[in-house]
Amino acid sequence: MIVRDVNKLKDTDRAVSDADWTSVRMLLADDKMGFSFHITYLKAGSEHTFHYKNHFESVYCMSGKGSITDLATGETHNIYPGVMYALNLHDKHVLRAQEELVMACCFNPPVTGTEVHQEDGSYAAPEEVA
């Protein structure tokens, strides 16, 4: 059994950040669960374009307020506590945080922890990661 506390991981190398977000990797590929699990904090006022071509991701809003736009359809959905979106079509999207968003995220295949967001908003497929 693995037991981890997000608040104890925030100051370790399991937390990765850029200027507008921090993601704490609660489970990664080497935990061998077949998915990875992340708690992600998106700063109020920030906007993010992501396109996980090589991963399925589900994202559950635990707190905050924002919106997501599906760039294939143009449709926008409100994000608030209790709403989940799942990128079952590897959907390219824009996520906006009106208030800080705190999200619980699952990735399949699991993120290894060495990926960086590429220019196209994706993570490399596992076999492309060094």
Added chain:
Amino acid sequence: MIVRDVNKLKDTDRAVSDADWTSVRMLLADDKMGFSFHITYLKAGSEHTFHYKNHFESVYCMSGKGSITDLATGETHNIYPGVMYALNLHDKHVLRAQEELVMACCFNPPVTGTEVHQEDGSYAAPEEVA
């Protein structure tokens, strides 16, 4: 893109319950994400013995207070907001809710939605589910 709101699913057949818990199935096998995702509410004062022999499960505490005992080692861990446990060894365990626990749960393989808890605390493997 799939978008679902747990509060709108609570009164549908995506919510399953027994006397002491309710689980809302946000994603199931037929969503083809490779995992399932559930928001589970465990009543204050309740105690649960589970043994997912055929699944890996991670469980993240969003609110409440309780504990988990690993029945293989006898070790007990406190559960409070921000703590995740992952049953990477299909660990048989007892989960206790001192206060109502609200948990975000991922299963691999994904739950189909037709499983019931068997007498041994497990869900059947996907190929055993009708």
